[in-house]
Amino acid sequence: MERKVTAKELRNKVSSVLREVKRGKEVFISYRGKEIAVLKPVEEKVSKDFNAVGFGMWKERQDLKDVEEWLAEKRKPRYSG
Numbered sequence: 001m002e003r004k005v006t007a008k009e010l011r012n013k014v015s016s017v018l019r020e021v022k023r024g025k026e027v028f029i030s031y032r033g034k035e036i037a038v039l040k041p042v043e044e045k046v047s048k049d050f051n052a053v054g055f056g057m058w059k060e061r062q063d064l065k066d067v068e069e070w071l072a073e074k075r076k077p078r079y080s081g
Contacts, residue, residue, distance in 0.1 A: 003017075003020060003025055003028070004029075004035075005017060005028070006029070007029060007036075010029055021039050021041055022041065025041075026040040
C-alpha cells in the first residue's frame with residue numbers, strides 16, 4: 001500500500017505520515033511535481049544487519065584503528081595542555 005505526499009504536506013503532517021509508515025505503508029514524497037524520495041518501514045532483518053557504509057572505506061586504514069589516539073594526535077598542534 002502506498003501514499004503520495006508533497007514536501008510541504010510532509011513538513012506540516014510529519015507525525016501522521018510517520019504513523020502510516022509504521023503501519024506498513026510506503027509514502028512517496030514529491031517536490032515540485034517530481035517524486036524524489038520514499039519513506040517505507042524498515043524490515044527487521046535490515047536493522048539487525050545494519051552495516052555502517054561510511055566507515056567501510058576506512059576499514060583498512062591503520063591510523064584509525066584507535067579513534068581516541070587518532071584524535072589526540074590530530075589535536076596536539078592546537079594546544080599545549
